[in-house]
Amino acid sequence: MNADTRRKIVMAAMDLFAEKGxxxxxxxxxxxRTQVHSGSLYHVFPGKQDVLAAVLEAYRDGIEEWxxxxxxxxxxxxxxxxxxxxxxYRTMLVTSECTYGCPIGSLTLELHEPDPAIRALLAxxxxxxxxxxxxxxxxxxxxxxxxxxxxxxxxxxxxxxxxAVMQARxxxxxxxxxxxxxxxxxxxxxxxxxxxxxxxSA
Amino acid sequence: MNADTRRKIVMAAMDLFAEKGxxxxxxxxxxxRTQVHSGSLYHVFPGKQDVLAAVLEAYRDGIEEWxxxxxxxxxxxxxxxxxxxxxxYRTMLVTSECTYGCPIGSLTLELHEPDPAIRALLAxxxxxxxxxxxxxxxxxxxxxxxxxxxxxxxxxxxxxxxxAVMQARxxxxxxxxxxxxxxxxxxxxxxxxxxxxxxxSA
DNA sequence: AAAGAACTTGATTGATCGTTCAATCAAGGC
DNA sequence: GCCTTGATTGAACGATCAATCAAGTTCTTT
Numbered sequence: 001m002n003a004d005t006r007r008k009i010v011m012a013a014m015d016l017f018a019e020k021g022x023x024x025x026x027x028x029x030x031x032x033r034t035q036v037h038s039g040s041l042y043h044v045f046p047g048k049q050d051v052l053a054a055v056l057e058a059y060r061d062g063i064e065e066w067x068x069x070x071x072x073x074x075x076x077x078x079x080x081x082x083x084x085x086x087x088x089y090r091t092m093l094v095t096s097e098c099t100y101g102c103p104i105g106s107l108t109l110e111l112h113e114p115d116p117a118i119r120a121l122l123a124x125x126x127x128x129x130x131x132x133x134x135x136x137x138x139x140x141x142x143x144x145x146x147x148x149x150x151x152x153x154x155x156x157x158x159x160x161x162x163x164a165v166m167q168a169r170x171x172x173x174x175x176x177x178x179x180x181x182x183x184x185x186x187x188x189x190x191x192x193x194x195x196x197x198x199x200x201s202a
Numbered sequence: 203m204n205a206d207t208r209r210k211i212v213m214a215a216m217d218l219f220a221e222k223g224x225x226x227x228x229x230x231x232x233x234x235r236t237q238v239h240s241g242s243l244y245h246v247f248p249g250k251q252d253v254l255a256a257v258l259e260a261y262r263d264g265i266e267e268w269x270x271x272x273x274x275x276x277x278x279x280x281x282x283x284x285x286x287x288x289x290x291y292r293t294m295l296v297t298s299e300c301t302y303g304c305p306i307g308s309l310t311l312e313l314h315e316p317d318p319a320i321r322a323l324l325a326x327x328x329x330x331x332x333x334x335x336x337x338x339x340x341x342x343x344x345x346x347x348x349x350x351x352x353x354x355x356x357x358x359x360x361x362x363x364x365x366a367v368m369q370a371r372x373x374x375x376x377x378x379x380x381x382x383x384x385x386x387x388x389x390x391x392x393x394x395x396x397x398x399x400x401x402x403s404a
Numbered sequence: 405a406a407a408g409a410a411c412t413t414g415a416t417t418g419a420t421c422g423t424t425c426a427a428t429c430a431a432g433g434c
Numbered sequence: 435g436c437c438t439t440g441a442t443t444g445a446a447c448g449a450t451c452a453a454t455c456a457a458g459t460t461c462t463t464t
Contacts, residue, residue, distance in 0.1 A: 002411065021314050023225045027452055037413055038453075044411095048452065100314065108372045109311040112223050112302065122372050155369065155378060156385040162368050163361030170310045170324050176357060183358040187389060204441065229422060239443055240423080246441095250422065 006044045008034045010054045018103040021110050022052055049115060052107075056121035059104060063128050078139035079188060085132070086161055086181050090174065093165065098172045101165030104129075130154045145195045160184045208246045210236045212256045220305040223312050224254055251317060254309075258323035261306060265330050280341035281390060287334070288363055288383055292376065295367065300374045303367030306331075332356045347397045362386045 012033040016025040027048055031038055045051050071088040072081050093101050100106065104125045111118065134154035137144060144150075164180035214235040218227040229250055233240055247253050273290040274283050295303050302308065306327045313320065336356035339346060346352075366382035 005411085019314065021312065024314065026450080028450085039414075039455080040412055042453065105368060106311045106314070108368055109308045110223065112221065112226065112308070119372070119374070126369065126372055152381050152385060156362075156382055159365030159369060159382045159385075160358075160361055161365070163363070163365035166307060166310055166364050167328065167357065167361060170321070170328055172321070179354050180358055180361045183354060183361075190392070207441085228420080230420085241425080241444070242442055244423065 002040075002044065005036055005040055006054070009036060009041060009044065009051060010058050013051050014055050014058060014103075017052065017055055017107065018100055022107060023110065049118065053117060053121060056104075056107075056118065056125060060121065060125050060128055063125075063132065068132055078136040079143065079192070081136050082133055082157060082188075083181070083185065086157075086184075089161060089165060090177055090181070093168050093174055093177055098168050098174060101169060101177075102162060105162045105165060126158060130158050133157045142198070143195055144191050145198060148191060157184065204242075204246070207238055207242055208256070211238060211243060211246065211253060212260050215253050216257050216260060216305075219254065219257055219309065220302055224309060225312065251320065255319060255323060258306075258309075258320065258327060262323065262327050262330055265327075265334065270334055280338040281345065281394070283338050284335055284359060284390075285383070285387065288359075288386075291363060291367060292379055292383075295370050295376055295379055300370050300376060303371060303379075304364060307364045307367060328360060332360050335359045344400070345397055346393050347400060350393060359386065 009030060013025070013030050016029055016033065020029075027038065027041065030036075030051070031041060041051075045054070067088065068085065071085045075081050075084045089101055104122060108122050108126075111122075114122070130151075131154070134150050137148070137150040137153055160180055160183075164177045167180065168174055168177035170176075211232060215227070215232050218231055218235065222231075229240065229243065232238075232253070233243060243253075247256070269290065270287070273287045277283050277286045291303055306324060310324050310328075313324075316324070332353075333356070336352050339350070339352040339355055362382055362385075366379045369382065370376055370379035372378075
């Protein structure tokens with residue numbers, strides 16, 4: 001199997017699906033951007049949907065290298081890492097003039113009756129993202145209240161990111177993103193102050 | 203102009219766009235569900251996109267009657283009205299087995315480069331929703347901290363709703379919606395307690 | 405070097421899409 | 435009875451789509 005052809009297709013499809021969505025991207029779009037011909041694409045992939053699956057697998061497997069590592073370089077504090085990650089999404093919005101933010105979120109709401117395999121991959125991407133946040137919250141240790149449900153808060157951070165991206169895109173105004181993230185920041189500040197008042201355990 | 207034909211088309215399109223999205227709904231789908239013929243549709247609307255615009259106008263103009271009034275019947279407390287509205291979205295998710303929640307949110311992320319008129323209508327729908335929440339927060343008066351930025355919190359409520367719907371849909375699990383709303387409820391409880399500690403102004 | 409497997413090429417297919425339009429119909433005014 | 439106006443009908447159109455395939459080329463293996 002030609003791994004290079006496959007790689008080129010997946011990378012081009014990644015960009016196109018993020019820019020225009022899955023349905024608005026034609027196979028011809030992918031072909032013209034990659035200089036790959038239709039026969040080659042269908043030699044590597046059974047169909048267009050399998051290209052999408054490969055893209056979602058690439059996101060899932062590349063989250064550490066392509067998203068977390070760049071966002072976290074030079075940031076050590078676990079809580080700051082969360083907001084550094086949110087900052088990465090802010091950058092995506094700003095550089096695209098608020099036309100796209102989180103590709104997984106867009107695909108999730110675009111595909112109403114997805115193939116079970118596709119739905120599972122979308123969920124796996126969310127799960128990986130949530131786990132990354134959860135690990136930050138756990139790494140914060142006594143900097144956050146002991147009774148705090150880390151998993152729940154991690155899901156909530158994803159919720160706020162996706163909702164904030166959606167509004168910034170709709171209004172074409174980064175202010176909507178910023179104000180929502182500021183609300184989340186206030187909430188974290190409260191949690192941190194609460195933890196400071198707690199007795200330090202042995 | 204035949205207002206009945208127009209009404210039938212808009213109502214059918216409303217359902218279809220919510221179920222399958224805009225792009226996955228063909229004009230033929232709308233025609234077959236309404237028993238209207240293609241010539242009639244194109245006599246009333248210049249094109250498919252104008253049907254979408256009419257649907258978004260219907261949502262915008264019907265929010266009071268079709269969303270707020272049913273959700274708020276028998277609920278007087280302003281803060282409880284917010285969670286009653288969120289409960290309406292929960293019901294939509296449950297009755298659709300977590301396949302669709304907020305039609306505006308779905309359309310927002312489905313249409314990547316929307317016509318400016320369409321984008322403005324999507325924004326107008328979000329704006330109406332946010333204003334409804336904002337009015338609740340203002341109606342709460344001294345039940346919430348005086349310094350609280352009502353507008354910001356209203357935007358945040360929309361953010362949490364959309365993010366929670368997105369996760370519930372992706373995982374096909376209402377638990378993700380419930381936990382996120384519970385997080386928001388905790389935050390409101392904190393605000394209410396904070397307001398109780400405030401001195402009552404003259 | 406021979407044979408076969410893997411890959412590429414690009415024209416082509418058939419289905420589906422949004423849209424058009426000439427023909428038809430119904431109703432009211434004159 | 436005739437004309438006008440607005441609405442309806444449904445066949446047809448051109449474009450675009452994902453997918454196919456037979457022929458050709460390159461790589462691998464022995």
